[in-house]
Amino acid sequence: DAEITQSPRHKITETGRQVTLACHQTWNHNNMFWYRQDLGHGLRLIHYSYGVHDTNKGEVSDGYSVSRSNTEDLPLTLESAASSQTSVYFCASSDPNSAGGSYNEQFFGPGTRLTVL
Amino acid sequence: GENVEQHPSTLSVQEGDSAVIKCTYSDSASNYFPWYKQELGKRPQLIIDIRSNVGEKKDQRIAVTLNKTAKHFSLHITETQPEDSAVYFCAASYGQNFVFGPGTRLSVLP
Numbered sequence: 036d037a038e039i040t041q042s043p044r045h046k047i048t049e050t051g052r053q054v055t056l057a058c059h060q061t062w063n064h065n066n067m068f069w070y071r072q073d074l075g076h077g078l079r080l081i082h083y084s085y086g087v088h089d090t091n092k093g094e095v096s097d098g099y100s101v102s103r104s105n106t107e108d109l110p111l112t113l114e115s116a117a118s119s120q121t122s123v124y125f126c127a128s129s130d131p132n133s134a135g136g137s138y139n140e141q142f143f144g145p146g147t148r149l150t151v152l
Numbered sequence: 153g154e155n156v157e158q159h160p161s162t163l164s165v166q167e168g169d170s171a172v173i174k175c176t177y178s179d180s181a182s183n184y185f186p187w188y189k190q191e192l193g194k195r196p197q198l199i200i201d202i203r204s205n206v207g208e209k210k211d212q213r214i215a216v217t218l219n220k221t222a223k224h225f226s227l228h229i230t231e232t233q234p235e236d237s238a239v240y241f242c243a244a245s246y247g248q249n250f251v252f253g254p255g256t257r258l259s260v261l262p
Contacts, residue, residue: 066248068249070252075161075254076254077158077241077252077253077254077255078196078241078252079252080249080250080251083249085248093249125195125196129248131248139184139186139245139248140186140198140201141186141198141250143188143195143196143197144195145194145195146195
């Protein structure tokens with residue numbers, strides 16, 4: 036079955052280190068998104084991509100970067116991790132033109148819990 | 153840009169009672185409004201959605217209503233059950249993106 040996966044599921048790192056979170060989807064969706072989830076803030080958009088080689092900044096993009104070299108993957112990189120980036124990170128994908136699924140529905144991965152010490 | 157507000161932030165109901173969660177949005181161009189349910193430690197999952205050309209949509213015990221003029225939409229859960237306990241997020245479309253509300257923690261008390 037098609038799915039969206041994230042790795043690692045849990046990560047502890049130190050301030051100043053570079054960290055990359057992986058997101059992989061097998062639905063062949065054009066759109067992919069990265070959110071962070073913090074108590075009281077819901078899901079806030081970090082970066083998004085509408086296709087290969089397309090990347091865009093979201094609401095809270097400072098300190099993060101993404102690249103899209105193929106349809107399936109959108110890795111999220113924290114260039115120099117800060118304690119303020121301790122959060123749960125969700126990847127999502129969507130494609131309004133895909134058969135099945137609700138109009139423009141975003142499908143979420145299982146999340147990565149990142150702790151920056 | 154789009155801004156979505158959601159109320160209440162927490163809601164406790166007795167099992168069998170109804171629960172209502174309300175959201176407002178700011179961008180009149182938004183045309184799709186999904187609701188996601190997130191159980192503890194799990195990913196958000198779509199439970200119901202509504203497009204701007206529809207005023208109400210129902211799926212068994214859950215329903216969503218939309219008032220485009222007032223720019224608000226609501227989630228209604230009837231005959232609540234313990235398994236309805238979760239955090240619920242509303243969202244409004246912004247192009248192909250979503251802007252999410254801050255969430256409502258619903259607790260269904262036995």
